[in-house]
């Protein structure tokens with residue numbers, strides 16, 4: 001395996017602050033982390049990532065007094081966060097699905113068990129803290145729902161105004177309810193998520209708000225802890241490492257963050273390059289620009305202007321982290337696959353059958369695993385982790401449509417018994 005995207009062991013530039021700095025993934029630019037607000041490289045407009053002079057080991061994490069995400073504070077750009085106990089999510093066995101697909105071991109990392117019900121909390125605990133450190137009056141994001149729920153929650157916890165831009169009519173009810181109750185100002189845009197992100201990025205560039213979408217490199221540092229937890233939990237449960245992680249892809253932040261976690265573990269001497277799990281992305285057929293790029297071996301991802309899927313969380317046509325995520329998939333020997341809405345719903349039912357309630361986008365990971373086992377791309381001797389990113393209650397309408405119909409009965413025990421006997 002050839003891990004070329006960045007060299008996390010590069011010497012710290014003079015601009016580093018306490019051994020932490022920002023670097024462009026496309027050119028040689030480096031800069032201080034907190035002095036100025038930057039989302040992209042000032043020289044070439046490339047994506048930025050956080051780099052560290054010292055990379056911690058698992059022994060360092062074991063000595064940590066922090067919990068969840070903050071167990072991994074030594075790997076993060078700030079020592080503590082605006083926190084409500086995010087991270088330390090369960091790595092579940094799924095015996096029925098494991099038997100059905102036939103792999104050596106299958107686990108589901110259920111990020112729906114975070115405080116606001118999705119993995120976004122891991123990013124926000126770090127990102128909102130950095131915003132506090134930099135000193136900003138207003139936090140903002142574009143969202144298909146979960147980012148807005150998490151930002152509204154962590155932003156209000158920090159006592160900062162939150163502005164969220166949502167694609168009108170395309171966000172699941174639970175997520176709008178969360179943003180609303182946590183007190184965010186919600187703008188419903190007559191456009192899709194990518195339009196919302198264009199607008200909010202422009203607002204941020206004009207200094208109107210601090211952007212907390214995954215373009216923000218500090219937010220992705222928090223999401224990196226998913227990868228660190230998976231390695232530790234999988235090893236504890238099986239004595240082995242996962243060969244592959246299958247995950248849904250929208251804006252491609254998680255794919256990028258997991259790859260960064262593993263590159264840093266390699267640089268710290270904790271994994272060999274051969275031990276880095278294969279990253280395998282799954283998109284819905286109606287919103288699959290990353291899959292198109294992987295299948296056509298393209299250098300960049302073409303923006304899809306028209307996107308549609310039941311999995312509204314990943315109804316995204318212009319994955320902003322593609323320049324990080326394409327190398328993540330390619331350099332780990334992975335692939336990307338598209339699944340239909342029907343396959344997503346079937347997988348949602350299968351997960352529910354093993355006791356795990358997820359929203360549709362999350363079920364895409366299991367739908368993708370099923371398809372890649374059928375095609376033989378994933379082999380029977382692999383240890384696989386599927387990432388499920390959001391809780392079932394995020395999208396109650398999708399869950400009710402996928403589930404069984406309630407049966408109306410009279411308020412009478414005998415009639416209930418008679419009904420049950422039919």
Ligand SMILES: Cc1ncc(COP(=O)(O)O)c(C=O)c1O
Pocket residue numbers: 118144146147214248249250251252253254255313314359361362389390
């Ligand atoms: C539930 C859920 N799953 C998956 C994704 C996709 O994650 P990413 O944007 O990091 O690819 C998102 C958001 O984009 C999401 O909200």
Ligand SMILES: N[C@@H](CCOP(=O)(O)O)C(=O)O
Pocket residue numbers: 120141142143144145146147148212213214215250251253313314
């Ligand atoms: N699914 C996301 C889309 C935005 O992605 P982000 O990671 O860039 O914030 C959401 O929940 O809004």
